[in-house]
Amino acid sequence: MPLEVRERQELAISDLLDRALNKGVVIWGEATISLAGVDLIYVGLKVLVGSVDAVHQMRFALRDDASTDAEELM
């Protein structure tokens, strides 16, 4: 059995969410969050960010909607 390598399209959504929602550069502007009309708006996906629980929750949501997602993302 060879070493398992998962590239690109095979990447797990849980790994992606862990990275794209929790890591990477953030620049906070002088007036960071407002409803409109500020120099910089940062949307933190507050209902989804951060925890394993949240990622877990999404994983199951995605599994349920997997076929629809695949079509919409093409």
Add this chain to the structure above:
Amino acid sequence: MSVLQPMVYAYGIVRLGSTAGLPGGSIDLAGATFGRPRLLLSGSLAAIVSDLRLSKGVSLDALLRNSRHAEQLVLHHHRVLEELVETLSVLPFRFGVMFKDDQGVAVALEQNRKALLEAIGRIDGATEWGLKIYCAPDQLGRRLAGEIPAITELETDIASADEGKAFFLRKRLKSLTEKEIEQAITRCVNYTTGRLDTVVREFAPGKLQPAEMHGRGSEMVLNGACLVDRGLKEGFFQLLEDMFAAYAGFGFDYEITGPWPPYSFADCQLGGSGRAA
């Protein structure tokens, strides 16, 4: 949140002079239309951005509260970056960084130029690879049973003991086996991560995922990110092939994912003043 004017969505930052084709085409995701990605120059830096327009009646908050739509948006963010990452050193933004207009992007880059250049220097010429190690404790336990004299002796004693004594010996055997399994896992993880030093620029340990998330019958014992120079990719793969060959018989399984934009090595939050927030 209602956004009537188009915003500027930011994916990542590159050094000016970096040459690579940006992914083409605009895309509509549930009423959020991302324009064709473009480079926005600011001094020696360039941000990879696109214009984001929301259809009438579509709110960003509502999109983000819908897990399916939110995932589509995150995937879009990632796919723009992953198109570039194999050939270009891109400092990825965390998902969801948006600016009011191009001027807002330029000001943010200008104010944070020094920190951003340092952050790009950290990941320059390298890509991120995920490394996971899984362990099947039952298989490891069986393998250890044949190799550790104390376990073999206890098993022999149990076979010849009366039921009362065997009960306590079994408890001792269970405890000893669990301890040996734990130690063997630690040795495997430490040995693997120690050997990575020769082919990995940086290693960042991450949270272990529960079985219901990774979907395997085994236990995740390592979940890390490796920053690997592009020229050392083959050496990195070969090292892990060797590790896998050495440990597979003990119930360990290795998985590599990637290449990723170097999210795990671009984990900085900068303030509008140019200082770390």
